[in-house]
Amino acid sequence: MGDIPEKFLLSRFLVFTVFSQLSSYAAVVEGGDTLSLGASITGNQTIISENGTFELGFFSPNGTTNWYIGIWYANITEKTIVWVANRENPARNRSGVLKLSKEGDLELFDAEGASLWSADTSNKASRAVILDSGNLVMLSDENKFETVWQSFDYPVGTLLPGMRFGGQQKLVSWKSSLDPAPGLFSYQSDPSGVKQLVLIWNSSVQYWGSGTWDGNAFSQIPEMRNKVFYNISVENTNSALYVTYTSMGIKNALSRFVLVNSGGTQLYGLLDDAKWSL
Template sequence: MGEIREKFCLSLFFVSIVFIQLKSYGVVVEGEDILSLGASITGNQTLISKNGTFELGFFSPNGTNNWYIGIWYANIPEKTVVWVANRETPARNRCGVLKLSEEGDLGLFDATGASLWSVNVTKKPSQALILDSGMRFGGQKKLVSWKSSLDPAPGLFSYQVDPSSGVKQLVLKWNNSVEYWASGPWDGNVFSQIPEMSNKALYNISVEIINSGFHVTYTSIAIKNVLSRSLSRMQLYALLDDAKWTLLWSQPRDQCAVYGLCGAYGICNSNNLQFCSCVEGFTPKDTRAWYSRDSWSSGCVRQSPLNCVAENGSSDGFLEPSVTFPDADSASSYPVTTKEDCQKVLLLNCSCTAFTFNLSSGLCQIWYGHLLNMRTSLPPKSNSNVFIRVAASALPKTKKSSSKKTQLQLLLVLSPLHWVSF
């Protein structure tokens, strides 16, 4: 599908997301955009909005046997999925059936008839209609990223109106807890931290404050389609004449400012095309997503387990990557005399994963659990370095052992008939 499509599959769009509108009024008019009572779609059958902008049907991410009901742009060669109904409950191996029952219940069922997704309504509708128009974003609605381009299940990043009372701004959050970017307050014309929005020649932004909260609506003006997406950053794309999505702007501008972008034991470097790398002794948890630059948030896992069974501590060692201080599940500090004393304290506890020792203060800080949000150190460096705990097998070999190994290999080549003597 190409890199652009893969990135969009990974993302969550809100500017042109289309709702299936359940109507309980008017005359039923049959057409491509309508699902009437008792009707259903399955297989390659689709609904297309009146002006041909959006299409609803079944799709399966490449390389999987999982099927979802979704909405995508109807006339773009690279299928750009903008909404998924059953993102956590795919139909396995075969697409299911989307049906509007005679009672007015819209539901998705797998090949066995098991319910995968449904819409709760208070009034019986007469039909389901796919619209060309967009949506209002805000209030209590929260947009959550996909896990990866192959898995639309909820990821770690979300986009929402600031829940703080009286603050009219948009925020990005990690794991529903850490806020790492804010749009700045709405001043009646633009969000203060998104000056690009002041370009009224491209699109219009309207804000409503009603009982249900603070709502934002985008409308394209000079460009055929303008949409926003949020994986870990807020990005605005435009569809140009060559039918390719072109990035207009993104926030936050620094990729490494995204909290937890590289996941556990990942290191972020905004100067590299591959933003994330694993700490030495670790490997990507999801190699396919990691090396395709699809998603790094799954992080890294140890290549070798820690030694936590020794009675008098462990044989684990420490690596000293040049990184900023990490975030972890918890941390504690102890006064010690030397770095070696700090190491001893850490090795007696299997949940300790890293430490730093400040010589001037004599303070040993220890981190517990997974390490998050590390990035390559930028000058000036502090007088405290981060030491990360790894298994003994992950430590670099000493010069002495490397020399001996090289000599042994040389002797084996020169005297192949005497290999038993070694």
């Protein structure tokens, strides 16, 4: 048969090399709500919570070339982002790869393989699941029901029903409607030690406080007593204040509490016509 041409061998080698690299980021995920060990998503691939409410994947704000891993409502025409992993470190020009390694680490890479973000956990995970609450959880390799990391512990600019918020956590506004990088405004527990929630500008200037909790409402938010649309539960521990809100009224109604980039807080509910109402 004679010698095989060198150019042919080189071309086969290059094809094999590219295929092998792509296979290392293979989409083990075929729909579903879970990333298993060794699985990854890239491009338009996503995972969707069991009841179809929330979706996790890559997004790029309109008019930009930056790519982020985020969580949004799956069945709403207007893409509404509730969480962003790499808000300070976007992938440029095209999406990267989010992978749960065989070692149990969840990490985001850009298209060239550089690390952009990773979940902060010291315990090995067996899988990562997007829940119907909008929470991305990593479950323990040893105890399949133990959470070793969750996105609810690292909020961005949005609180969702059932999310426990307080202590050292902060909501930090987007820099602009097209840029999820941290903006100038934060919503957090009072750093002075007063058991209240405050709004702070530029990490230093407090411009609003909720007042202290009296068991039914914060003193500066008396309308909280009219529990028509939402209910607030408060844990007032010795060291910190924690708040959780749940939706009331319309059954299965979706809602979100947002710190907007102008410094205000807004509570939205989704109406039957799939439009957000302030």
